[in-house]
Amino acid sequence: MDNSRPALAIDIGGTKLAAAVADPGGRVVTRDRTPTPVGLDAEQLWRTLEALFTGVLEQAGIHDPAELAGVGCGCGGPMEWPAGVVSPLNMPGWRAFRLRARLARALPGLPVRVHNDAICVAAGEHWRGAGRGHANMLGMTVSTGVGGGLVLDGRLVNGSSGNAGHIGHIVVEPDGPLCGCGGHGCVEAIARGPALAAWAQEQGWRPGQLDATARELAGDAAQGHPVGLAALRRAGRALGIGIASATSLCDLEVVAVGGGLSQAGPLLFDPLEQALREHARLDFTRQVQVVPAALGQSAGLVGAAALILAADRYWSPD
């Protein structure tokens, strides 16, 4: 592969669409984003995305696809992987949308690789962020959901359907709250932002705004609100137990935690650490380190670029 060409990176989520040109070292050269349109049909959504990445390519002075090494794209799941046929939960306009094929048609002659957004975030954090230099990492996003991606023995793990890394559905309380997946007591059922806010309201917390958010709850916790603090302890404990289990199973060195809720800082990370250390007691599991993610909003784009620019570690199905 010609290692001198940049990649087009695309990150498709329920709240925003983002595109960037990344240089071969994974640095973002140009980028742009737009809120994910609501209420549009499949073709209208596609045209919004196409306008976005066309603009980014123009901005980077790229007029011919042949100037690119390829196209990497992260997208909300579920999807058929590696076919790149996507049905993002939060984008009802796309159901079994042939995203990979459409990208390949728009930018002919290039490798086009689509993967789950949480996996791209983990790949980005591993390649250029908090997991750099560690061969065994779990990258987590704690936000509206709890997602993740695994890098083991120096390679991104896909699993049988491209869904490896779903730390959000590790069970931490078998008789606990119902999860969106239909199970009970998953990490996500307890630690996702909306679950946290709902739990706090049950405990008597009264948000200032109509749409009670975990962000507001974390803000109140920072001011010392006891229910806010208890909610973050509860989430931290669930995350810590889930991380302990993942560490035992995968012999991890580092867990990078990002996403909106991770902004709560020590109010979340302290109880997380406490639960983790209570449960990770084997010599090898004690070694694991939990660190904040380093790339913020860029992680998904950098990871999408990695599918092309560092394919030896981050892409295996071809």
Place this chain on the structure above:
Amino acid sequence: MDNSRPALAIDIGGTKLAAAVADPGGRVVTRDRTPTPVGLDAEQLWRTLEALFTGVLEQAGIHDPAELAGVGCGCGGPMEWPAGVVSPLNMPGWRAFRLRARLARALPGLPVRVHNDAICVAAGEHWRGAGRGHANMLGMTVSTGVGGGLVLDGRLVNGSSGNAGHIGHIVVEPDGPLCGCGGHGCVEAIARGPALAAWAQEQGWRPGQLDATARELAGDAAQGHPVGLAALRRAGRALGIGIASATSLCDLEVVAVGGGLSQAGPLLFDPLEQALREHARLDFTRQVQVVPAALGQSAGLVGAAALILAADRYWSPD
């Protein structure tokens, strides 16, 4: 590599030492075993092992190490990996014993690879047993402990210290019984044979023999003893929840369960399946299949041979 030579395979456990010559396809040509000596010092243990594998090589008509492709060895942990410096929990005579170096000195000029015994069992089941043809498998052993090994994206996963696969320390009941690791509510704390027998005795089960074993308990359960049945349900549930978590995290296709307790059959596997299906509710996790291990006592030897004979999939640190 010359693909026509056999490997010497060695399996070192707390109850038995085994050695075999395996042909390049992983079939055992000759084998022998002996109970693990109790009360011997490090050198006496080594001489017992050396006599065992020397006999097996003679039996196979191998008089020169150059006739072998290499030596693969599974050994009880913990160990320094890949250095092969071992301190098997159940063999107090070996503490920081330089097993790999000793094997290399005894059989000069060959690659010598030592890995955790549970990982060798999983590798064996993947290469030649119940996991054959599946790129994503967890191999489990449910016995005195609960161990395992992971194959993901077609390769054996090592993790940062060669300890990946420790399904026994996934947490399934955070406030549950104390585990040997120091944590609480690990799969192993509930489902290991001795824990099961102890729990049953607390519930009023009276074993016929002084050393109440899970085997006897399973026998009583098969006769309809209600505490025996409850004990197997309890173990099955813990295993099922642990497998659900592992499936979510690793996107597994198949889980192969072996070890003494797996002989209990449907009395264990039915509650295991029930708990698994209650908790594995995502489209991709529903696909996972739990199957009995296929190789029995040979799995560890076959997996040890795989470290040499199928190193592209089962050995990466060199």
